[in-house]
Amino acid sequence: MEEVLEQLAAVAQSWEAAFKGYHSPSSCYLFEVEPEKCAGLLEQLFRDKNFWCDHLHSVTGEHMPVDTPMIRIHYHLSSITRGFSVQVSTQKMLTTPEEIPSFDSVCHIWKSANWHERETAELLGVYFNNHPDLRHLLLPSNWEGFPLRKDYVPQELYHGVKVKF
Amino acid sequence: MAEKTGEAGVILTRVDDVLQWANSSSIWPLSFGLACCAIEMMGTYASSFDVDRFGVIPRASPRQADLIIISGTVTFKMADRIKRLYEQMAEPKYVISMGSCSNCGGPYWEHGYHVVKGVDRIIPVDVYVPGCPPRPEALIGGILKLQEKITGKAGLEQSNRDVK
Numbered sequence: 001m002e003e004v005l006e007q008l009a010a011v012a013q014s015w016e017a018a019f020k021g022y023h024s025p026s027s028c029y030l031f032e033v034e035p036e037k038c039a040g041l042l043e044q045l046f047r048d049k050n051f052w053c054d055h056l057h058s059v060t061g062e063h064m065p066v067d068t069p070m071i072r073i074h075y076h077l078s079s080i081t082r083g084f085s086v087q088v089s090t091q092k093m094l095t096t097p098e099e100i101p102s103f104d105s106v107c108h109i110w111k112s113a114n115w116h117e118r119e120t121a122e123l124l125g126v127y128f129n130n131h132p133d134l135r136h137l138l139l140p141s142n143w144e145g146f147p148l149r150k151d152y153v154p155q156e157l158y159h160g161v162k163v164k165f
Numbered sequence: 166m167a168e169k170t171g172e173a174g175v176i177l178t179r180v181d182d183v184l185q186w187a188n189s190s191s192i193w194p195l196s197f198g199l200a201c202c203a204i205e206m207m208g209t210y211a212s213s214f215d216v217d218r219f220g221v222i223p224r225a226s227p228r229q230a231d232l233i234i235i236s237g238t239v240t241f242k243m244a245d246r247i248k249r250l251y252e253q254m255a256e257p258k259y260v261i262s263m264g265s266c267s268n269c270g271g272p273y274w275e276h277g278y279h280v281v282k283g284v285d286r287i288i289p290v291d292v293y294v295p296g297c298p299p300r301p302e303a304l305i306g307g308i309l310k311l312q313e314k315i316t317g318k319a320g321l322e323q324s325n326r327d328v329k
Contacts, residue, residue, distance in 0.1 A: 138242075140241060147278055161287060162282070
């Protein structure tokens with residue numbers, strides 16, 4: 001484990017990512033990286049034979065509206081061959097509450113990212129550059145608003161049916 | 166009657182009564198389930214509860230079905246499909262709303278932006294079965310109530326089926 005940590009720290013440094021510690025309940029190394037360098041770091045974690053992070057558990061995110069409003073995106077990876085997990089987080093500030101920040105897609109690295117990114121995009125109101133097919137996944141295609149934003153207000157009617165109780 | 170009297174007899178009745186009797190004794194529901202209520206519904210169809218004894222046999226096409234059991238959470242995405250299935254059914258057609266979700270939104274009534282707060286906002290409902298999910302006995306109770314309604318014993322008029 002020590003060895004992996006050192007190698008991870010070296011890679012993180014080369015992508016200007018900050019090591020945020022080790023989360024023991026999930027046995028997961030936490031990294032924070034700039035959004036522009038996120039896809040590059042993830043690709044190296046996938047391709048580098050020291051890590052071989054071949055399993056992408058999830059792409060998820062959160063909306064933080066207080067103080068500095070921002071959208072954070074988290075990637076959870078595991079290396080099945082090397083036996084460790086990594087969480088890579090990245091964030092973008094929102095200048096206006098309606099802004100839709102864009103992040104780079106990792107679909108070309110892990111095919112499984114496709115649906116995760118579609119879900120994150122429709123629920124949080126983010127855009128993934130170079131995503132092959134960024135339609136809605138769970139919501140109806142003409143749904144208004146982004147339900148996981150903290151300032152989300154559901155629409156009054158959907159196809160003529162009242163949404164509220 | 167032949168056994169009772171020893172000769173062939175005649176039963177006098179109204180055409181309406183015969184049709185209602187036939188109708189209520191062969192309620193064919195659509196094979197259609199939505200959520201956890203559908204698991205209870207499947208249990209109701211299966212041998213332990215055996216709704217076949219009431220003439221309830223699930224059919225795989227809305228064109229052969231008399232009844233649609235809305236068994237579970239109706240999301241807005243599903244609502245359009247449910248409406249279309251209901252419209253494809255031939256008259257006379259009936260609707261049982263099974264469980265809290267399809268009755269009124271259930272646990273999603275406040276924060277479930279995606280849930281229709283009661284399937285009666287989309288299609289007219291004949292019988293509401295409460296429960297979360299209802300036991301098979303409760304669903305059978307709902308089917309019996311629907312039989313009463315069809316035969317006119319429940320004292321309910323067809324006309325009070327309205328979309329709210």
